[in-house]
Every structure is written in C-alpha cells, then in structure tokens.
Amino acid sequence: MRLAVLVLVTLSAGLAVAGAALVAPWTFALPAGLIAGLWITLAAWRPSSRLHVIPMLLCVGTCAFLTVGVESRILGLVGLPLALFAWDASFTRRTMSRFAKVVQPHVVLRYAAAMAGICGAAVGVAVGGNILQLRLTFPVALGASIGLLGLTIAVLWAARRSSAVVPVVLEKKEGEEGKEEGDAAAEREASPSYQPRGFSNPH
Amino acid sequence: MTDPRYPIAVCISVGIMIAALVTRSAGLFMAAIPALAYAAALLIARLQLPRPELDITRTPSSRRVSSGDDVRYAVTVKNCGEPLPLVGVLDVLTTDEPVQEGEPSFLGPIGRDEDVRLSYTVRPSRGIHFQDHVTVVSWTRCTLAFQEHEVVCSTYVSAIPEIEKLPPLVLAPRRTHAFAGPIMARAAGPGVDFFGCRAYAPGDDVRRINWRALARTDRLIVNEYEQERMADVTVILDVRAQAHVEAGGRDTFEPACRAAASLADHLIRQGNRVGFLLYGQSIDWIQPAGGRFHLERILGSIVRAKPVRSFAFEDLAGIPASIFPSGSQLILLSSLPRDEDYEVPIQLAARGYSVLAVYMNSERLQASVEQADDALVLALRIRSLRRDTAIRQMRRAGVYVLSWDTEEPLSVALHRARLDRGGKRRRS
Numbered sequence: 001m002r003l004a005v006l007v008l009v010t011l012s013a014g015l016a017v018a019g020a021a022l023v024a025p026w027t028f029a030l031p032a033g034l035i036a037g038l039w040i041t042l043a044a045w046r047p048s049s050r051l052h053v054i055p056m057l058l059c060v061g062t063c064a065f066l067t068v069g070v071e072s073r074i075l076g077l078v079g080l081p082l083a084l085f086a087w088d089a090s091f092t093r094r095t096m097s098r099f100a101k102v103v104q105p106h107v108v109l110r111y112a113a114a115m116a117g118i119c120g121a122a123v124g125v126a127v128g129g130n131i132l133q134l135r136l137t138f139p140v141a142l143g144a145s146i147g148l149l150g151l152t153i154a155v156l157w158a159a160r161r162s163s164a165v166v167p168v169v170l171e172k173k174e175g176e177e178g179k180e181e182g183d184a185a186a187e188r189e190a191s192p193s194y195q196p197r198g199f200s201n202p203h
Numbered sequence: 204m205t206d207p208r209y210p211i212a213v214c215i216s217v218g219i220m221i222a223a224l225v226t227r228s229a230g231l232f233m234a235a236i237p238a239l240a241y242a243a244a245l246l247i248a249r250l251q252l253p254r255p256e257l258d259i260t261r262t263p264s265s266r267r268v269s270s271g272d273d274v275r276y277a278v279t280v281k282n283c284g285e286p287l288p289l290v291g292v293l294d295v296l297t298t299d300e301p302v303q304e305g306e307p308s309f310l311g312p313i314g315r316d317e318d319v320r321l322s323y324t325v326r327p328s329r330g331i332h333f334q335d336h337v338t339v340v341s342w343t344r345c346t347l348a349f350q351e352h353e354v355v356c357s358t359y360v361s362a363i364p365e366i367e368k369l370p371p372l373v374l375a376p377r378r379t380h381a382f383a384g385p386i387m388a389r390a391a392g393p394g395v396d397f398f399g400c401r402a403y404a405p406g407d408d409v410r411r412i413n414w415r416a417l418a419r420t421d422r423l424i425v426n427e428y429e430q431e432r433m434a435d436v437t438v439i440l441d442v443r444a445q446a447h448v449e450a451g452g453r454d455t456f457e458p459a460c461r462a463a464a465s466l467a468d469h470l471i472r473q474g475n476r477v478g479f480l481l482y483g484q485s486i487d488w489i490q491p492a493g494g495r496f497h498l499e500r501i502l503g504s505i506v507r508a509k510p511v512r513s514f515a516f517e518d519l520a521g522i523p524a525s526i527f528p529s530g531s532q533l534i535l536l537s538s539l540p541r542d543e544d545y546e547v548p549i550q551l552a553a554r555g556y557s558v559l560a561v562y563m564n565s566e567r568l569q570a571s572v573e574q575a576d577d578a579l580v581l582a583l584r585i586r587s588l589r590r591d592t593a594i595r596q597m598r599r600a601g602v603y604v605l606s607w608d609t610e611e612p613l614s615v616a617l618h619r620a621r622l623d624r625g626g627k628r629r630r631s
Contacts, residue, residue, distance in 0.1 A: 053211065060238070064219050067230035076230070081237035084212065088241075091208060095340065095349060099291030100310035107289060107310075107346060114345035118244045122237035129233045140232070145224070151213060151239070154246060 001093045001103050002047045004112065008086035009043040009052075015079030016059050019066035022075070032062055043086070048094035056087035077126045081119040088115060206349060209249065212242035248348035255341045256284030257313075259356045261294065261334065270329040270362045273303060278337070280309070281318040288312050289342040292319065297332045300325055327362040329460060331506055334358050363502045364457070364464040370617050372469070373603070376434040376557045378530030384433025385473040386532075392430035399427045435476050435491045435528040438466050440505070441519065441537035442483030444512040448538075448565040455565045455609045456510050459536050462561065462613040466534060467501045478531075479504055482522055484511035491528060519544040522551075530555050538563040545593040549600040558602045562594065567610045 013036035020032035039055035060083050066076030092111060096103050216238035223231035257280055264275040280292050294307040305323030313319055336353040343349070379386050391398050400413055403423030416424040440463040447456045463479075470477045471493055478491035479501045487504055489497075515521070520543060527533060533556045539545055548560045566583060594604045607616040 053207075057215075060215055064222070064231060064234045067234040068226070068228050069230070073230050073233075076234060077237070080234055081241070084215075084238065084241050088208060092346060096291065096310060099293055099308040099340070104311065110344070111346040114244075114347055118240055119237065122240035125240070126233040126236045129236070130230070140229075147220075147239075151217060151242070 001089065001096075001108055004108065005047040005086060005089045005093060006040070006043045008082060008089055009055075010040055012059055012063075012079050012082035012086050013037075013039050013055075015075050015082065016062040016066070019072040019075035019079065020062060022072045023066065023069060035059075043090070047090055048097055049090070050094070052087050052090040056083050059083040073130055074127065077130065078123055081122050085115050085119050209242060209245045212238055212245060216242055245348055248343045248345065249350075251343050252348055252350050253285050253287055253341055253343075255282070255287055255290060255339055255352060257281065257292075257339060257354055258283050259292075259337050259339075259354050261337070261356050261358045263358055263360050266359065267361045267363065268327065269365050271326065271365050272362075273324045273326050274360050275305075275322065275324045276307070278307070278321040279318055280313070280321070280337075282313040282315060284315070286312070286314045287341055288344040289346055291338075291340040291342075292321065293338040293340075294321060294323070295334060295336060295338055296325065297334055300328060327360055329362050329364045329457060329506060330509075332360045332362065361503070361506055363506055364461040366468045367461065367465045367612050367614055369465055369469040369614050370621060372466075372559075372617065373621070374434070374436065374532050374557070374559070376436070376530060376532035377555060378528075379432035379434045380476070382433050384431060384475060386432055386434040386475070387429050390430045391427035394428035394430050396429045397426060398429040400424050401427060433474050433476060433493075435478065435531035436470050437478035437480060437491065437527050437531060437533050438463055438470075438501075439480045439482055439522065439533060439535045439537075440508065441535070442481055442508050442510055443516060443519075443540075444483075444510040445517075445540045446483075446538045446563075447510050448568060450569055451571070453568060455538065455563050455568065458609040458613075459563060460505050460508055462607070463536055464502055464505050465613060466536075467505075468498060471495075471498045471501075477501065478527070480522070480526075481505075481508055482519070483516055484513050485516075486523060488523075488526060491531070519547045520550075522547060524551055524554055524556070527556060530557075532557045532559065534559045534561060536561045536563065538565060539593070542589075542593075545597060548597055548602040548604075552601045560597060560602050560604045561613070561616075562590075562604055562606045564590075564606050564608045567608055571610075 017029060017033045017036045021029040023029075035055060035058050039052075039059070042049060042051060042055065060080055063076040063080035063083060066072040066079070089111075093103070096107075216235050219231055219235035219238060223229075223235060259281075260279045262277045262279075264277075265272075268274055276294065278292075278294050289311065290309075290313055292309040296302070296307060303324040303326055305321070307321060307323045309319050309321055311319075335355065335357045337356050339352045339354050340349050341352070374386055375389075376386060387396065391401075400416060401424070403412065403425050407425045411425040411427075413424045413426050416422075440459060442456075447454060447459070449456070467477050467479060474493065476491040476493050477497070479487075479489040481487035481504055489501055489504060518541065519537065519539070533551055535548060535551075535558065537544065537560070539547075539560075539562060548558045552558045566587065570579075570583065594606065597604050605616060605620050607613055
C-alpha cells in the first residue's frame with residue numbers, strides 16, 4: 001500500500017506540474033513543481049501522514065484551474081481524481097495500519113479495483129463531456145444547481161446518520177448477572193476512586 | 204477515528220461547481236464530476252456498512268501481579284451476526300508499557316459464527332490497569348467506507364509493587380502487645396536473649412540457675428531472658444508531589460512505594476500488627492492488623508497511590524498523630540522536602556512514639572541527570588549540610604534516621620545501617 005500511495009502521488013503531482021508547465025512554465029510550474037516534490041517526499045517518508053490533505057487540496061485546486069484552459073484540460077481532468085485517489089489511499093493505509101503492520105494483498109487489490117472503477121468512470125464522463133464540448137448553458141447550470149441542492153441534503157442526512165464511534169453494549173447472557181454482581185465488589189475495590197474506609201480513631 | 208473523506212470530497216465538488224457556475228466554465232464543471240463521483244461512491248458505501256455483532260471476551264492470565272511480571276491476555280472475538288468482509292479489532296491498552304509478545308490487534312474477514320483469538324503479553328507497571336472496551340472497525344467489501352465501534356469489555360489487572368526481601372529491622376516500640384512476637388519487649392520473661400540476673404525465688408526453673416555465679420558468690424542466682432512480643436507498627440508513606448523527584452525517566456516515587464510494600468510485607472510476616480497511612484492527597488488510613496488479607500489491603504492502597512499536590516496537606520505537620528496507637532512504632536518514608544518537615548518526627552517522638560524516619564535521598568539521582576556545574580554543586584552542598592544538621596537534630600531527639608539512597612534497594616540501606624550500629628540492638 002505504501003508503494004501504491006507513492007505511485008499515485010507521483011502520477012497526480014506529475015500531471016499537475018505538466019499542466020502548469022503548459023500554462024505558464026516559470027510563474028506557475030515552478031511553485032507547482034516545488035509542492036509536487038514536497039508531496040512526493042512526504043509520500044515516500046510518511047505515507048500515512050495526516051498532512052497529505054494539504055498537498056492534495058493544492059493539487060486538486062491546480063488541476064481544477066487547469067481544466068479552465070482547453071490545452072491543459074485533459075491533464076487536469078485526469079490529475080484531479082488521481083490526487084483524490086492518492087489521498088484516499090494514504091487515509092486507508094493509516095486506518096488499517098492501526099490493526100496490522102502489513103495489509104493483506106487481496107484487500108489492497110479489492111480497494112484498488114474499487115477506486116480505479118470510480119476514478120475511471122468519473123474521468124470517462126468528464127473526458128466524454130470535454131469531447132462533446134459541453135457548454136454551461138442555462139439548463140445545465142440549472143441542473144447543476146439542483147444537483148448542488150441535492151448534494152447538500154445528502155450531506156446533512158449522512159452527517160446526521162453517521163457518528164464517529166458507536167458504543168456497542170452486548171446483551172448479557174443468562175446466568176451472567178449473578179457473576180457480574182459478585183465481581184462488583186472486587187471491581188469497586190480496584191477502582192482508583194475507592195477509599196477503603198473512613199477516618200477513624202482506634203482508641 | 205472519524206472519516207473526513209466524505210465531507211472533504213463534498214466540499215471539493217461543491218466548491219468546484221460553485222466556481223464553475225460563477226465563471227460559467229464548462230471545463231470547471233467537468234472537473235467537479237470526479238469529486239462528485241467520489242463523494243457519491245463514499246455515500247453509497249457508507250449506506251452498505253455492516254453493523255458488527257461481536258461477542259468479545261478478554262481474559263488476563265492473572266488479575267493481580269507484581270510489577271515487572273508478565274500478564275498474558277487472551278481475547279476471543281466471536282461474530283454472532285452477518286459475515287464481515289473486513290474488520291479490524293484492536294484491544295486498547297491502558298498501560299504505556301510496550302507489548303512484549305503477540306499482537307493486540309487483528310485485521311481480516313470474520314464469517315458468521317467464526318471466532319478470532321488474540322493473545323499478547325504486557326508487563327504492567329504499578330497500578331490498576333482498567334480496560335473497558337475493544338475498538339472494532341468494520342469496512343465494506345470494497346473497503347471504501349468504515350465505521351468505528353467500541354465494544355464494551357471490562358477487565359482490570361492490579362500490579363502491586365515489587366516486594367524485596369529485607370534484613371531484620373531494628374525496632375524498639377515503647378509499648379508492645381501481650382502476645383508473642385518478634386519485638387524485644389525490654390522486660391524479663393520467656394525469650395532467647397540474655398536480659399539479666401536476679402536472686403533465685405522459689406518456683407524458678409532450675410535450668411535457669413547461673414552455676415558460675417553460684418560458685419563465685421555462693422548464692423543462687425538465675426538468668427533472665429528478654430521477652431519477645433508483637434507490636435503495633437505504622438508505615439507512613441509521604442505521597443506529596445514535592446517530596447518526590449523525577450529526572451531522566453526515573454523517580455523516587457516508585458522506589459518509595461516498593462519500600463513501603465516491602466516493609467509492610469516484612470513486618471506482617473514477622474507477626475506484627477501493621478497500620479498504613481498514605482499522606483498527601485487525603486488521609487488514607489488503614490488500622491493496624493495482621494494477616495495476609497490485611498497485607499493485601501495495604502498493597503491495594505499502595506497500588507492506588509500516586510504523587511499529588513494538595514494545599515491542605517502541603518505540610519507534613521498535618522499527620523494526625525492521635526490516630527496511631529500510643530507508644531507504637533512509626534516508620535516514616537519521606538524525603539522531608541521542607542524545613543518544617545524535620546520537626547514532625549521530633550514531635551512524634553516527643554508524644555511517645557518510637558520513630559524510624561527513612562529519609563529518601565535523591566541526590567545521586569539528580570546528580571546523574573543534571574549537568575554538573577558550579578552552581579549545582581554548591582546548591583547540593585548547601586542542601587546536604589542542612590540535611591545533615593536536621594538529621595543530627597532528629598537523632599538527638601530520639602528519632603532513628605535511616606538515610607536511603609533511592610537509587611539502591613532499601614535492603615542495602617538497612618544492611619548498611621546494621622553494620623554502622625555494630626549490632627548493638629538485636630533484630631526484630
């Protein structure tokens with residue numbers, strides 16, 4: 001998974017730098033190259049770092065900017081999902097590394113296939129729209145606005161439904177209640193706040 | 204652990220779409236499609252998240268260990284619900300000590316009615332180590348979305364301080380009990396050590412007649428022996444934060460706890476009634492008693508001890524002397540950090556208690572960590588002189604002071620003290 005993160009970061013950062021070089025070789029490509037280099041270094045050094053979100057956002061912004069120009073549009077359209085994919089891979093690696101030092105290959109393959117499918121489909125739609133020379137006319141803008149509204153509702157609904165940590169209390173089996181009560185005294189005595197007895201005078 | 208991917212993906216797609224609508228750029232609009240697809244995929248995956256129904260049991264090899272001993276945990280995770288394509292199980296450790304052997308975590312699929320067994324070994328430090336839950340993270344089949352759960356599973360392990368074997372202690376309480384024990388009672392009676400001679404009285408055992416004295420004086424004289432009785436001994440552990448030093452990952456608190464536990468164990472094993480006072484945060488007082496159960500009670504109190512800073516107990520003078528049995532032996536474990544603290548053992552001795560002050564000397568610990576410069580050397584020298592003066596005053600007032608370097612075991616200091624005294628008093 002470490003290698004996958006590095007490859008994806010290199011690809012997306014490379015595409016962003018190449019697009020920036022097409023737009024403005026010195027004023028735009030130089031800082032883009034510098035940030036890309038830092039991101040690649042970070043991916044090689046700490047593939048699970050939380051800091052990946054910063055270069056990812058910069059890369060996504062660069063790629064979005066590249067899609068405005070006709071010449072660099074393809075690079076931007078391919079680079080943007082790759083940047084998202086690279087960041088997602090680093091996040092997934094961080095989540096899984098809590099539980100296992102090495103993630104099993106079939107898990108990595110399944111994840112890579114799912115992400116490649118999503119990215120491929122998205123790039124296909126975007127490039128198809130580019131080939132068809134889609135224009136942002138009033139009906140398209142209206143549709144996009146409705147889509148935005150729907151997305152906002154979906155976000156609110158999903159945020160309400162999901163919570164970070166869900167405590168699960170298992171139902172007690174028959175016969176365990178007595179055992180629990182029996183252990184309660186020992187647990188109480190072992191608790192840090194337990195005071196064994198009050199202040200008393202032996203005389 | 205929260206999943207920030209969904210809100211970030213939505214923010215990116217919404218941001219790009221707003222920019223596209225503002226600039227009326229079709230290219231930007233198309234750039235929003237991948238981010239939108241990513242957010243939609245995450246949303247769909249989140250809806251498909253399985254809810255794990257796991258039965259988790261954790262069994263430590265022992266609930267009570269000595270610090271430094273290994274505890275082996277066996278964790279069994281049984282899936283009572285739907286098959287889980289990918290699940291991560293992490294047993295949350297409460298101790299900072301590293302895992303010695305095995306793994307407290309698992310990542311992989313668990314089928315219906317299947318179970319996974321984790322086994323790992325840790326070496327807990329002194330204290331009570333509670334573990335109240337196991338962290339479980341379940342992923343979807345394509346590992347796009349996950350959700351974290353905390354499955355309640357409570358166990359605890361109590362790690363008592365390591366108890367060292369101590370040499371015989373020199374104790375001389377002013378009052379002893381009527382029962383036989385290890386303390387020299389300063390009274391004639393059945394015993395082993397020679398106490399004195401007196402004239403023969405009818406009824407005396409003939410075997411106790413001193414025949415040499417008879418030959419010399421031509422009178423019947425019998426030998427007397429010193430009685431050995433049990434006594435009340437109270438161990439006072441000073442847990443005020445200012446009484447302890449921590450430097451370079453080492454401190455004086457853990458040795459103090461170890462010494463208190465060793466003293467209590469040693470005295471109870473000898474048949475004395477031992478009381479225990481934890482002085483610092485509050486007055487945690489255990490009345491003198493004997494036996495294994497009582498020792499466990501004292502060890503439980505030491506396990507819970509931690510250095511605390513309390514304005515109410517800032518001064519050692521707050522020790523409630525009236526709770527101690529009159530004329531009993533007191534053993535005070537403290538570094539006596541304040542000048543007023545030196546007065547307390549003297550006052551206790553004046554009230555009729557026999558006081559053994561174990562002075563915890565941390566100079567070697569500080570000198571080994573801090574860089575030696577002229578100012579430090581001078582400061583240590585001044586403190587050493589003041590300490591020596593105070594110890595001399597305490598000794599003049601009848602307090603027996605044992606200077607104990609916390610870098611070495613208490614038994615070494617006790618051995619050295621016995622050699623210094625030249626065996627003037629007998630063991631107890």
